[in-house]
Amino acid sequence: MKPCPWVLLTVFALLAGQQAHADESAAATYRQILIDAESDTRHESVEITPHSAGISADSAWSVVKKSLHGGRQQGVELITIDNGEIQIVIIPTRGLSVLEVRRGDMRLGWNSPVKEVVHPNSINLASRGGLGWLEGFNEFIVRCGLEYAGHPGRDVFIDNTGGEAEMDLSLHGRIGNIPASQVEVLVDRDPPHRIRVRGSVHERQFYGPKLQLVAEVSTIPGSTEFQITDEVINHGADAQEFEMIYHSNYGRPLLEAGATVHLPAKTVTPMNARAAEGINDYATYLAPTAGYSEQVYLIEPYANDQQETIALLQSANGEYGTSIRWSVSELPLFTLWKNTAPEVAGYVTGLEPGTNFPFNRMVERQAGRLQKIPPNESRRFSLSYALHGTASEVQDVRRAIDAIQGSRQPRLVGEPPEIK
Amino acid sequence: MKPCPWVLLTVFALLAGQQAHADESAAATYRQILIDAESDTRHESVEITPHSAGISADSAWSVVKKSLHGGRQQGVELITIDNGEIQIVIIPTRGLSVLEVRRGDMRLGWNSPVKEVVHPNSINLASRGGLGWLEGFNEFIVRCGLEYAGHPGRDVFIDNTGGEAEMDLSLHGRIGNIPASQVEVLVDRDPPHRIRVRGSVHERQFYGPKLQLVAEVSTIPGSTEFQITDEVINHGADAQEFEMIYHSNYGRPLLEAGATVHLPAKTVTPMNARAAEGINDYATYLAPTAGYSEQVYLIEPYANDQQETIALLQSANGEYGTSIRWSVSELPLFTLWKNTAPEVAGYVTGLEPGTNFPFNRMVERQAGRLQKIPPNESRRFSLSYALHGTASEVQDVRRAIDAIQGSRQPRLVGEPPEIK
Amino acid sequence: MKPCPWVLLTVFALLAGQQAHADESAAATYRQILIDAESDTRHESVEITPHSAGISADSAWSVVKKSLHGGRQQGVELITIDNGEIQIVIIPTRGLSVLEVRRGDMRLGWNSPVKEVVHPNSINLASRGGLGWLEGFNEFIVRCGLEYAGHPGRDVFIDNTGGEAEMDLSLHGRIGNIPASQVEVLVDRDPPHRIRVRGSVHERQFYGPKLQLVAEVSTIPGSTEFQITDEVINHGADAQEFEMIYHSNYGRPLLEAGATVHLPAKTVTPMNARAAEGINDYATYLAPTAGYSEQVYLIEPYANDQQETIALLQSANGEYGTSIRWSVSELPLFTLWKNTAPEVAGYVTGLEPGTNFPFNRMVERQAGRLQKIPPNESRRFSLSYALHGTASEVQDVRRAIDAIQGSRQPRLVGEPPEIK
Secondary structure (H helix, E strand, O other): OOOOOHHHHHHHHHHHHHHHOOOOOOOEEEEEEEEOOOOOOOOOOOEEEHHHHHHOOOOOOEEEEEOOHHHHHHEEEEEEEEOOOEEEEEHHOOOOEEEEEEEEOEEEEOOOOOOOOHHHOOOOOHHHHHHHHHHOOOEEEEEEEEEEOOOOEEEEEEEOOOOOEEEEEEEEEEEHHHOOOOEEEEEEEOOOOOOOEEEEEEEEEOOOOOEEEEEEEEEEOOOOOOEEEEEEEEEEOOOOEEEEEEEEEOOOOOOOOOOOOEOOEEEEEEEEHHHOOOOHHHEEEEOOOOOOOOOEEEEEEEOOOOEEEEEEOOOOOOEEEEEEEEOOOOOOOEEEEEEEEOOOHHEEOOOOOEOOOOOOOHHHHHOOOOOOEEEEEEEEEEEEEEEOHHHHHHHHHHHHHHHOOOOOOEEOOOOOOOOO | OOOOOOOOOHHHHHHHHHHHHOOOOOOOEEEEEEEEEEOEEEEOEEEOOHHHHHOOOOOOOOEEEOOOOOOHHHOOOEEEEEEOEEEEEEEHOOOOOOOOEEEEEEEOOOOOOOOOOOOOOOOOOOHHHOOOOHHHOOOOOEEEEEOOOOOOOEEEEOOOEEEEEEEEEEOOOOOHOOOOEEEEEEEEHHHHOOEEEEEEEEOOOOOOEEEEEEEEEEEOOOOOEEEEEEEEEEEOOOOEEEEEEEEEEEEEOOOOOOOOOEEOOOEEEOOHHHHHHHHHHHHHHHHHHHHOOOOOEEEEEOOOOEEEEEEEEOOOOOOEEEEEEEOOOOOOOOEEEEEEEEEHHHHHEEEEEOOOOOOOHHHHHHHHHHHHEOOOOOOOOEEEEEOOOOOHHHHHHHHHHHHHHHOOOOOEOOOOOOOO | OOOOHHHHHHHHHHHHHHHHHHHHOOOOEEEEEEEOOOOOEOOOOOOEEEEEOOOOOOOOOEEEEEEOOOHHHHHOOEEEOOOOOEEEEEEEEEEEEEEEEOOEEEEEOOOOOOOOOOOHHHOOOHHHHHHHHHOOOOOOEEEEEOOOOOOOHHHHHHHHOEEEEEEEEEOOOOOOOOOOOEEEEEEEEOOOOEOOOOOOOEEEEOOEEEEEEEEEEEOOOOOOOOEEEEEEEOOOOOOOEEEEEEEEEEOOOOOOOOOOOOOEEEEEOOOOOOHOOOOHHEEOOOOOOOOOOOOOEEEEEEEOOEEEEEEEEEEOOOOOEEEOOOOOOOOOOEEEEEEEOOOOHHEEEEEEEEOOOOOHHHHHOOOOEEEEEEOOOEEEEEEEEEEEHHHHHHHHHHHHHHHHOOOOOOOOOOOOOOOO
């Protein structure tokens, strides 16, 4: 099967994103540090433009950093990349999560009942039986991990005495609630002038994980796409278990009654009995529904020969949509979270490429899905998010998905997996 | 039974306080925002006077905001209303609790061993078996609630999967340890120029409560009274359990050996065996007493025809006192907390109108005392606090209480309630 | 046995340190407050020199305060005493712990995987089964205590109802994660111009401990020694259990393969089976070792007639070292923590004079090692830390240790203590 030109372009873009890391000489790249704990640097507010960066530009773009005040968001910082076409809002204080992406009336993100961008110091992740993470959950993209992701609950670990001890894991781990230690803006001086916000978030402690997330969000001026290019490094002396889920969340206007989700799927498995009820309609969304409880589907995606796959969320009329492209060699599994609850409770769906499914880590370990990073090694994760503003663009993505699926039918599993 | 004029006046005052909400046109009301997370506003320090507000005044008044520094109070804010006669100190960073009220040498409040106004980010409410709240407890009035109040311990709730899960409730809930998201000062341009500090504190999370407390403290220039006029709104899609206790705490000079507490009571029940020991002396206070353990009494108050009731704390010689007036239709129950411990441990009594008693929420639910707010509905709570500086004023309040009690004797229950 | 002159000098220095407290008249002592919660004082950055203090000086010295930014250290403050010969870095935000001491290339401290000076508000001490303390652990000297120190786990306490309740103790207690409420710089106007950074850290809550740590780090210009002179005051109404361990941690360059530790010891007991394996080599250090688990030894030190004892860590070639001198009447026990793990995991040893051993408080109570402070009383702890830059200086300390040990051989216990 011959990949369509669009997929080839995607591969090129992902490779280009990775390539750029090697080519950041002072001459080639504008660089501005926004936060750096090591050198004790933090700028309260910053605005970078082509003019201030000394870069010629056909179109206007900017990177602006500001601090929030009031309530539980006191001291939180936001960085907004405006590439002239879309605005990407990044939260360094919350693990470099992406709060939202806007393009005119279109918005990637959702209306959480959590209205503020809550400072991690204000959250006890262990509260409500390990669900404290939900006190700050309102991002478009929040990484779940790194030592663990998924459902809360008891798991074992090796404590300071070298013996096995028990700890309570909290929902979706800690990385989304750790302030970035270093954040910088990088802009290629040469066309197409890719703009990067890159930073480091450390999940490290004595007698514990020593994981560094180097997180990057980048885009090209005038584009309706942006890329996430992350690296997770194990600085510890031993192999380190880790999990990573890109919890990407969509509400209005993309999510609506009759909206649909598409990806090339080998199997679709309900996470629990509640999800099993809706297995045949897993790809279609309801209007906000009173009394709705979440439905979660565990999906093994198919990929093309380059190991790439695509997930698409499209509007009911098919005239607009949004997609995520990624490599199943990096993120082999996909979780679909449907929460078409009433608007005030949070009308939202999550498209979640991950290294694993969101069961408690103990379950993932037993199922053989839990990975380790050897000492001094790292894992890279690259995802490309795009906005599609016309029916034609949406159909292009559908065709790319269909091309990967081919004639293979997804197997819909009727029962949730048995958990010991 | 004919209500005395004082009670009529009280009714008028409470109604007037409620009325004012409807009448805040720009012309009628001076308005100054101090904190607003939504518009990202926070003024480090503010001083409002009749002159700065452009309001004519017979007597001087002011509203001043400042920030605290050092120790565990770093970043905490205080707002002081000085109505020319009394000074009311409000803590927006701690759920708009009232730290103290002063009138010359007289002080409503107490000398807690906690000396700083502790920032909520510095407190783990779950610590010490759910007693972390006590690390910051030094306020005159602290609201307990909203999702739960009372004693810590395990209770059930519905988690994100729609199933029943368990969580550990912490003492007296969270509302007193959440920074206000919005705070404003409102002053009536027309006499009697009521001064209001009003703000919003949100107890909200995804898959959890969506409760908003709109808290207001107000007073009239030159008055020795102030009003609390609160509203709790359920923004969730479902009916929401809630609890609210106005934990109002008094130490020196009002609390002393021979000081007494008075309110029209139907029943007085000891909370535990320790309280049962002192049931016959429940209304009288000891001097600071070594080895004293708290005694807590659960009281069903009587009210007048307008559903109003009054609690009075008076000095041993009866020459001064302080009272709380409220409606039993809003707050049907009253908890009396006696803690005549040594001064250094906290010599204090709590007069606590509430929607319920301070048992763990599970107990309150089983006892049928736990209330719910339907979606998009709210509950209002109005309390009027007064200082009484002469024996004559104290006697007036006593007469009002006696008029409500009438010939009905309070029933003193000998045994604490049986808890399953 | 006649004490050697060096020990006499030590006694004098300790006494002098204590003496000075009584002699701080304005005339005799320069005083500058850096932080004071009570008066709401906090200077963002301060620099004090002989010139600014109006003190004549033969050698340059300074005390500098600054604030840290970025990551989890946002808002943390550091105070550096430079006595012209050594630089002592103190962390008021973290209980006045000592981050490191530097003298040219020599450094007292270690390379923890925790690189930032983590703000206590960013740490949940209860996380990881009570091991949250390890998220911030990178200090040279961190006090463990005050209500409890040692291993995490369940213990009993008396709660607000006067009844026995259970709480989970967290590793090494809270005092190292509480910001100082008051910090001042004191400099003697008369020679030898001792420079003191002194402050108060409160571990206090309602229905809980009311312990005040008055912590002092001091040094004399040009000296290679510094003193810790602490006082723990019980402000509560009842006798208060407490624990105090001076967790003093050393990595490169002092710790290396073949480095040795010396102190006059009556008994050396392994804390667990893992430590028992290495009992015969307890005094010698390995190079960084893959797969190493900590070994902890519980030591009863011998002391001289003045109740003083000395612990020495010396380099493999014996040409440099560092020592701690203290009184066993204040700190009767000593814990040796060996953690010669790979560099990236934290290659470190802890020399830890304490009131007790680092078992869970429940164990210490049962073993009769848990002390109480009566109400309104206090305990003092004085330790003198020295750097030894020549083989001759190291030998002087070895002779002093040998003089205390005399002909008494330390008893090496083969088995860890039995814990009920």
